[in-house]
Amino acid sequence: MEAQLPAVRAMYSPDSDDALVERALKGDMSAFSRLYDRYEKPLFNFICQYVGDYEAAQDVFQETFIRAYRKLQRYQLGTNFSAWLHRIAINQSKDEFKRRRRRPISSITQSEGGEETDLLATISDESLTPEELLTRKEQAGRVRRALTRLTKDHMQVILLYVFQGMAYKDIAETLGIPIGTVKSRMHYAIKELGKVLDGRL
Secondary structure, eight states, rough: OOOOOSSOOOOOTTTTTHHHHHHHHHOHHHHHHHHHHHHHHHHHHHHHHHOOOOHHHHHHHHHHHHHHHTTTTOTTTTSSSHHHHHHHHHHHHHHHHHHOOOOOSOOOOEOTTSSOOOOTGOOOOOOOHHHHHHHHHHHHHHHHHTTSSHHHHHHHHIIIIIOOOOOHHHHHHHSSSOOOHHHHHHHHHHHHHHHHHOOOO
16 A cells, blocks of 8 residues: 655554554555454444444444545544544445435444344443343433434534543544534533433423
């Protein structure tokens, strides 16, 4: 893969995203495979939550990595590979919305086996009692329903912040918006979610 690497390179460890990108740009496919493995689960979870359809999310996920590979030379070393990759995923998701004319996030998403893909799967804990697990599941259901009331713009910041653990500056870079806009969208989204979860909407 041909690419023009910057003359001044950022300092990074051999296992960092940038180091793997640089190796991939030189033709090391194992380096790109490591990037794929690193982001496969979190990125697919984000897309699945955002698109709201398991099969569509699989297509968007695969297309995201295909485009990331083809456009890898456009990534600027020393910036934020995760934000760059999520930005591609969001653009691919928007294309999916246009094709299917559907809103992101369905009330329930399903895996290949027909099992429910819980939007808040991270809250599961084997040490919890059945009663506690039921309460958590009910809470997750309320959050899923609350998220469907948000616009796509407000949903993006919530998913990136809460489920992907991105900082405001990284969200701003991912979405290509000012950090002040991220904060205002976050404030509005949390306020609206609060209304739903409190039973006011």
